Amino acid sequence: MVIKTESEPSFHLAGKKHLNLTAAELVEEALRRQEGVLAGDGALRATTGLFTGRSPRDKYIVKDQIVEKTIDWGTVNQPLAPEKFDQMLNRLQTYLQEKEVYIFDGFAGADPSYRLPIRVINEYAWHNLFVRQLFIRPTERELETHQPEFTIICVPRFPIDPSMDGTRSETVIAVSFERKVVVIAGTHYAGEMKKSIFSVMNYLLPEQGVxxxxxxxxxxxxxxxxxxxxxxxxxxxxxxxxxxxxxxxxxxxxxxxxxxxxxxxxCYAKCIGLSEEKEPQIWQAIRFGSVLENVVLDQNRQPDFKDDSLTENTRAAYPIDYIPNAVIxxxxxxxxxxxxxxxxxxxxxxxxxxxxxxxxxxxxxxxxxxxxxxxxxxxxxxxxxxxxxxxxxxxxxxxxxxxxxxxxxxxxxxxxxxxxxxxxxxxxxxxxxxxxxxxxxxxxxxxxxxxxxxxxxxxxxxxxxxxxxxxxxxxxxxxxxxxxxxxxxxxxxxxxxxxxxxxxxxxxxxxxxxxxxxxxxxx
Known part of the structure; x- marks a missing residue:
């Protein structure tokens, strides 16, 4: 399989590829690879290690001719040189050659007039389950003609070298509007994928009057x-x-x-202190197919939503149709x-x-x-x-x-x-x-x-x-x-x-x- 960005390099994925698996298949893969465990309510629980929230100081936008004059550059939107990003992509190509990867094709934007076709490449099955449940899932007919306009490559274990890559640390969240690629490395926190596409939409849509x-x-x-x-x-x-x-x-x-x-x-709900009495819809949405992120489980594998020993930023990700009477x-x-x-x-x-x-x-x-x-x-x-x-x-x-x-x-x-x-x-x-x-x-x-x-x-x-x-x-x-x-x-x-x-x-x-x-x- 060849994963093409807007321009070279392309990614020739020679390893095992899992394309658009179902939620059940991704849960099985995550369990097989020991990326998480099943909670008592059926949700997949995963932990993210050091990073239990976003890393805003490690977020970059490639400063190319397309966006140079339209981005509000500063501490929020930090510039990254195009040659540094391309160098990173070249190393990524080598890194991904023999990797087992999980690929999701879908959309951002429920209105067909403004939706963005996306592709997400993950080295973790639970990350791929996360994006499958968070982004818009295409129908089988839509998949047949799906052509991604933006690609996220989320590789937490990819080694970032600040001296070589021009970054602040070994973590990077970098978007190139010329390449139409987002690279996320050095962090296991799943929310970075969600917010990266949100940032992309925040740039693209004002030009369309949205x-x-x-x-x-x-x-x-x-x-x-x-x-x-x-x-x-x-x-x-x-x-x-x-x-x-x-x-x-x-x-x-x-x-x-x-x-x-x-x-x-x-939905991506913060669930510290979650109770059935106060938030019944969110409580009932946490079941098989959902992802619990950094939620502590008790000895019976029941989620302890009061326990903030891993982080106060505990999260639950689930499809919106898990909420009764959602607008779909x-x-x-x-x-x-x-x-x-x-x-x-x-x-x-x-x-x-x-x-x-x-x-x-x-x-x-x-x-x-x-x-x-x-x-x-x-x-x-x-x-x-x-x-x-x-x-x-x-x-x-x-x-x-x-x-x-x-x-x-x-x-x-x-x-x-x-x-x-x-x-x-x-x-x-x-x-x-x-x-x-x-x-x-x-x-x-x-x-x-x-x-x-x-x-x-x-x-x-x-x-x-x-x-x-x-x-x-x-x-x-x-x-x-x-x-x-x-x-x-x-x-x-x-x-x-x-x-x-x-x-x-x-x-x-x-x-x-x-x-x-x-x-x-x-x-």
């Missing part, structure tokens, strides 16, 4: 659509998996002139409601607040949240951070490209935006408590159902956000975060501290309209 979004999406009985923006750990998957609504997708979507569509064919294919109309999810480690933002269009743009560009333990290498406890557009690690183009597209679509379709704090209340991390999931669900449902349109609002004196005075199913004293602190002077001090961080971050946006700039904190 806004790529780091968000989950669901749909009500009447066809009304809600989007949930937020970084890992803020609750996108949990809040969008609502038994009263149909899941469109849990993490990555596009918004075209026709509506929204899922990039993926599966994942295509729907324009959204009615957008919810920006933030896990505020300061504990000062309201649990829910209504935004003006200007405030929506301000908070989209700010993308404030807290990195949660384990989601990235080196993060051991929540850290306050700003991730522009709620997805800066995955956005190759300058932020204003995505922000302007979102602003136009919000205005065009009259979308109401809410900011939802799924983080801490009653104090900062270490003192306060994590927001009660049941209360958050009630607030989100009230926003989606229009119940919050019928209540009065007060204005937060520091952040200028409109806080509802009441919400069905939620204690009214919880809705104003200042009321939940024992010492209100400490709250005021912490709120002003966070406001200063907002101002500091937003100062980088020089061309933002004055009305948007003034929509931030007032002190």
């Amino acid at each position: 806004l790529p979004m780091h968000c989950s999406a669901n749909m009500g009985p009447a066809g009304d659509v809600a989007l949930f923006f937020g970084l890992s750990g803020t609750g996108k998957t949990t809040l969008s998996a609502d038994p009263e609504r149909r899941l469109i997708g849990d993490d990555e979507h596009g918004w075209s002139d026709r509506g929204v569509f899922n990039f993926e064919g599966g 294919p994942g295509v729907a109309g324009h959204p009615n409601i957008i919810l920006f999810l933030t896990a505020d480690a300061f504990g000062v933002l309201p649990p829910i607040a209504k935004c003006t269009p200007e405030q929506a743009m301000y908070h989209f560009l700010s993308g404030y949240t807290s990195k949660l333990a384990g989601t990235e290498r080196g993060v051991t406890e929540p850290e306050a951070t700003f991730s522009t557009c709620f997805g800066a690690p995955f956005l190759p183009r300058p932020a204003h490209v995505y922000a302007e597209m979102l602003g136009e679509k919000i205005t065009q379709h009259g979308v109401q935006v809410y900011l939802v704090n799924t983080g801490w209340t009653g104090g900062p991390y270490g003192t306060g408590e994590r927001m009660n999931l049941g209360y958050t669900r009630s607030m989100v449902r009230a926003a989606i159902n229009g119940d919050l349109n019928q209540v009065s609002y007060t204005t937060d004196p520091v952040f200028g956000l409109s806080m509802p005075a009441s919400c069905p199913g939620v204690p009214s004293e919880l809705l104003n975060p200042r009321n939940t602190w024992k010492n209100t002077d400490e709250y005021d001090q912490k709120a002003k501290e966070l406001a200063r961080l907002f101002h500091q971050h937003f100062s980088r946006f020089a061309q933002v309209p004055e009305a948007v700039r003034n929509a931030g904190p007032t002190c």
Whole structure:
């Protein structure tokens, strides 16, 4: 078999090749090769060793003539010289010659007008099962004519030499838009494959008038659509998996002139603390065919979702059709409601607040949240951070490209935006408590159902956000975060501290309209 990239070199795979195996066959292969074990619920459990989250400092884009002037180069989008990448590919060709590999052909993008045909080459069977369940699986007829436009080569054991390859370490996640190839080496963390294609889509789709979004999406009985923006750990998957609504997708979507569509064919749920009572749909989706990543098993091989001894970033990957009543294919109309999810480690933002269009743009560009333990290498406890557009690690183009597209679509379709704090209340991390999931669900449902349109609002004196005075199913004293602190002077001090961080971050946006700039904190 010859695996061709956009240009030379081609990969002549002389070893044993497993092409488009079923989930059952891949489970058998993973067990045969001792890559994982079967959990008591039937899921395949695998561990990833040193890397239990993404390695953003090891991510590169090849700086060639195609992308040189359109990428937002910097610490997020680090350049890699074309000759270094080609040298890496040449060594990879030799490395793969006699390897036993697993190949998946599929798509990213549920809307046929915008989908990207992809191929994934893995040296681990469990990685191939992961991508088979996460990306869109083609029909037999589609496989007959499938021509990949982008190829991921995931080879965790491939030796990277920083002095030779121009990398920071022995780990690399590098994408070439000229070669149309992604190389992932030196890490076993499966999420790198998923996020690499997301980054590719984030570069390609704006040229087609489509806004790529780091968000989950669901749909009500009447066809009304809600989007949930937020970084890992803020609750996108949990809040969008609502038994009263149909899941469109849990993490990555596009918004075209026709509506929204899922990039993926599966879900990648963070499952630390998972319980059947709080998250029944996710709980029931973890069964044969699913992949448990870094989840500890007890002596009876039952998953212990409370055990974070390997990492707090434990994950479950499963096909979206494991969620009852999911929207398949994942295509729907324009959204009615957008919810920006933030896990505020300061504990000062309201649990829910209504935004003006200007405030929506301000908070989209700010993308404030807290990195949660384990989601990235080196993060051991929540850290306050700003991730522009709620997805800066995955956005190759300058932020204003995505922000302007979102602003136009919000205005065009009259979308109401809410900011939802799924983080801490009653104090900062270490003192306060994590927001009660049941209360958050009630607030989100009230926003989606229009119940919050019928209540009065007060204005937060520091952040200028409109806080509802009441919400069905939620204690009214919880809705104003200042009321939940024992010492209100400490709250005021912490709120002003966070406001200063907002101002500091937003100062980088020089061309933002004055009305948007003034929509931030007032002190």
